[in-house]
Amino acid sequence: MVLKRFWKLIILLIVIITILVTYFVHTALVIASQFPELEIKTIRGDETILKNMTISGDYYEGDQYSSALMVSLDNTTYYEELSYFEKRDPRFPPNxxxxxxxxxxxxxxxxxxxxxxxxxxxxxxxxxxxxxxxxxxxxxxxxxxxxxxxxxxxxxxxxxxxxxxxxxxxxxxxxxxxxxxxxxxxxxxxxxxxxxxxxxxxxxxxxxxxxxxxxxxxxxxxxxxxxxxxxxxxxxxxxxxxSAIDSTDNLLLQKDIGQYKEVNHSDDYEGEISTELMERKFYVYDLKTNQQQELLIPENHYDKLLSNEIHLDGSVSDTHAYITYEDGNNLVVLSFNLDNLEIDTQQTFDLKELGMEAEDYGINLIDDKLYVLDNDMQKSTKIFVGDITNGEVLYQGEIVLENDEDKSGDVSLQFYTITKNE
Amino acid sequence: MKNYLKLTNFELSRFFKLYVVLIGLTLVMQTVGIIWMSNTYMGSVEGLLLEGNTAELIKMNLGTFSFSTLTTSLLFSGPIIICIASLLIYVFLIWYRDWFGKNTFVYRLFMLPTARMNLFFAKATSIFLMVLGLVSLQLVFILIESQIAKLIVPTTYMESQNLNQIINGFDYMRVLYPTTLIEFLINYGIGFMAVFVIFTGILFERSFRLKGILFGILFAGISLFVFISPILLQVTILEGFFYPVELFILMVITGLIVIAGSVWISNYLLNKKIRV
CATH class of the missing domain: 2.40.128 (Lipocalin)
Structure with a gap:
């Protein structure tokens, strides 16, 4: 009797509930399996060096999905898999x-x-x-x-x-x-x-x-x-x-001076102006004494520093300033003693030997250690950790898909930075 | 409760024929669309095959057949727009037909031995159910249509897409079909709050006629202001004071205030001010 009387209402309710419940269950399952788990595979060295470190970058799968992600020794977190409220947080990855x-x-x-x-x-x-x-x-x-x-x-x-x-x-x-x-x-x-x-x-x-x-x-x-x-x-x-809350008293600055040059390659490019780099200097500013001093760069490094555009990087602690640059297959780390502003050690890491043959690198200097990520968009990302005080390679590894056969060939990963979780 | 259910069923029945027509129209137009588009695509493929092209080359030039070809076309979105427009109009008609129909039907409705608010809730519920009904059926239609496409276009030329990918490829569908339940509740909650506010506006007009239109618009303005007041505070004097979760809770509260205000005023109007 009730059924007969309310059949429209009942049918509509059943249709809505069945379809929407199925939809949300389906979506939850799809999203849960949308992104693969990643793992950091150790090639050489002790992986505990990456304990408390977070590696962040992007995941791409064809032109279908992409998501920012972060990887640590224990887990992989994709931005797209976060809950509605977690996504409202101001930054991903958190800083x-x-x-x-x-x-x-x-x-x-x-x-x-x-x-x-x-x-x-x-x-x-x-x-x-x-x-x-x-x-x-x-x-x-x-x-x-x-x-x-x-x-x-x-x-x-x-x-x-x-x-x-x-x-x-x-x-x-x-x-x-x-x-x-x-x-x-x-x-x-x-x-x-x-x-x-x-x-x-x-x-x-x-x-x-x-x-x-x-x-x-x-x-x-x-x-x-x-x-x-x-x-x-x-x-x-x-x-x-x-990207970090600095605790050092020093600032490290780079000053480039160049000149404009008019070039006339052909009639098509008449009057084009190119820039030429003439001088590159590095300064350390001490916030306690308000003093600024120039780092003393020896002749043999100066030319290479001048010609390096992309892979030039630096960092400073209370006692030392570090400058890294790429020289052929080598990544060179110069360490300057801030007492006399001269180089006291110099370390060279052979990138080819370490299996890093990418076009671009993510270089991070944290606590006397050098963390390098290859930055090519590949299915895996190589990583190595070096000690900048003695040039020793502490760790070599690779970020790979946990179950490689799950995904077809169009997955690519790009990692930029390593940060230390305080 | 029984009276409310009876009234809801009654309200549904009154629109049901037109509702079935809307569902049918959507299914037919979208099905015609997918058949036509799949055939057009296969026509070009066959033409190219005859010219001696390989499947790989064709896929490179023509691209694979994707369901988004349909979802971005008017044959797909047209019926959706018609459905949305019809239901929007019906939000008004559901009240006015009682006044302007035969024998001022509203007179009889108001004489029913039940709380007049039941009428208000029954009308709101039927709108609510009809919207959700169309939204759910559209999901089933997408599945049917993608099956039809698979029958016409061989898998070699077909871009494999699951439901989530189909919806992703189509911007405004993400509003209708969010991936999480909480977003679904937010989107549709705001929608139904708006229906309540419009209903109150209509009752204002039915109570005070011309002057009532002004009251109705004023009420809608105040409701909007109350609802978004946390955001207004956030961007003006408080300059980002609230954390996102706090802002969410505040907006749930202001949303409930708007709904409660709307129900309370409607109750008052229906019982004390309404004219037939």
């Missing part, structure tokens, strides 16, 4: 700044999750973010610095905003590093603007006094007029690790 938000939930509200904007020690957690507060009539952003310092002991924070002194018509601002010493906060900022019609990228060190909430020091590391010279060009590169 040191996003990890801070679990520990200091209230302090981290409304902040930009860029690791270089933070400083942390036992007493303080400091944040300086470059934010756009307004736009000028000629569509240039008006930047200010948002400063917030948390005193961990008293759990109170001091926050204030400040403009960038003496700067107008800025194109772009980026916070490169934040450093705190007692009550003094040092902020290293990259400021881009036009000077005499030339685009200038300036590195500035602002010193801030927390108690008075003011900028008390303003230092420009290189004369911007040098960059505004019309015949010559100069470019500054900041080599400290931007």
């Amino acid at each position: 040191e700044a996003t990890e801070l938000k679990d520990k200091y939930r209230n302090f981290m509200r409304g902040k930009i999750y860029q690791s270089s904007s933070y400083f942390e020690n036992d007493d303080y957690l400091a944040y300086v973010g470059a934010e756009v507060s307004d736009w000028t009539p000629n569509f240039l952003p008006t930047y200010h610095l948002e400063v917030d310092v948390l005193n961990k002991e008293s759990n109170t924070s001091t926050s204030f905003q400040t403009i960038l002194p003496g700067m107008d018509e800025i194109q772009y601002v980026d916070v490169l590093e934040v450093h705190m010493d007692k009550k003094e906060l040092k902020v290293i900022v990259n400021v881009n603007y036009y000077l005499n019609d030339q685009y200038v990228n300036d590195i500035k060190v602002y010193t801030m006094d927390i108690s008075s909430e003011k900028i008390v020091g303003d230092q420009t590391l290189f004369d911007p007029l040098e960059q505004s010279d019309k015949d010559k060009w100069s470019n500054l590169t900041f080599l400290n690790d931007l």
Whole structure:
């Protein structure tokens, strides 16, 4: 009787429930098996060296799927497999700044999750973010610095905003590093603007006094007029690790100077201007003493450093500065002693011997170790870890699909960085 | 409860013939579409084969046959648009037909020995079920249509796609068919909140006529404002203060406030202000 009377309602309900339940079960199963498990296969050495390390990159399968992913010794995490709420997290893979938000939930509200904007020690957690507060009539952003310092002991924070002194018509601002010493906060900022019609990228060190909430020091590391010279060009590169919260007192900077040359290859390319690199220098800036010194590079390395564009990398600790470059099949790591600014050790890793024959590498220097990933889009990615103090190869491995036969040939992996989980 | 079910069944029955026509139209147009497109594709393949091309070469030039050829065509999306438009219109008609139909039917409905809100919920439920019905049946239709395509196009030329890939290849379908249950609840929850708000707007108009239109629009505006107020706060004065999960919880709360407000006002209008 009831059935007969309500048959339309009942049928519709059954149809909806059956189909939607089947759909969600099917989708859950499809998504769960969409991406393969990866494993790090050891070729040589002790894999525990990769304990607490996360390797991140992208997974591609034909033109069907792609997903960012991270791999560690124990598991593989794909962004696309995260839950709805996990996907709302600000960064994938998480960085040191996003990890801070679990520990200091209230302090981290409304902040930009860029690791270089933070400083942390036992007493303080400091944040300086470059934010756009307004736009000028000629569509240039008006930047200010948002400063917030948390005193961990008293759990109170001091926050204030400040403009960038003496700067107008800025194109772009980026916070490169934040450093705190007692009550003094040092902020290293990259400021881009036009000077005499030339685009200038300036590195500035602002010193801030927390108690008075003011900028008390303003230092420009290189004369911007040098960059505004019309015949010559100069470019500054900041080599400290931007993806980590640095704890060192030193900054490592690279300055390139070149000149414009008019070339007339043929009539088709009349008046084309090419740039020629003439000089490459490296500087270490000590945040404690506010002193900047040039690294002394011997003649035999200088030419190779000058001709290396892509594989040049650097990092700095409290006692040493490291510069890596590629020389044929070799990856060379120069280690400079900061007391005398001279090379004290030099290590060479033979990439071919290590089975790394990629076009491009991901090079990461972490705690006196060199982590290198081959960056070619292949089904597997080679990895090696070297000790930069003695040149020893500590580990050699490969990231591979756990069940290779599951997937057809169009899978490719691309890994860029290794990070240490604190 | 029984009265509510009876009314729901009654509301469904009143639209059922047209509803079946909509379902039929979708199936027929999409099936014709896939048959026509598969045949056109195979026609070109056969033409090229006759010219002496190899299958590999044809696949390179013509591409494999993908289901997205259909999903991006008007023969596929046309009936979907017609269904959406019909149901949108019916959100209004489901009320107005009672007033403008024969013998002011609404008079009899209001005299029924049951709470008038049952009428409101019955109408909302039938819209809800008809939308979900079409959405679910479309999934079955996609499966049927892809089987038909497989019958016409040999596997060599067929791009193998599962349901999830078919939906992925088609942007607006991801809104209708999200991959997780929570997104499904969010999308359809917002949809049905909107239906409640429109119903209240209609009841405003039916209670105060011309002036009621203004009240209805005002109510819809306030509802929208209340619902998105956490986002407005987030982007203006609070500058990213809330974490995503908090923002989600706040919007669930404001959504429930809107629904509760809509139900409460509708109840008041139906019992005290409605004119027949």
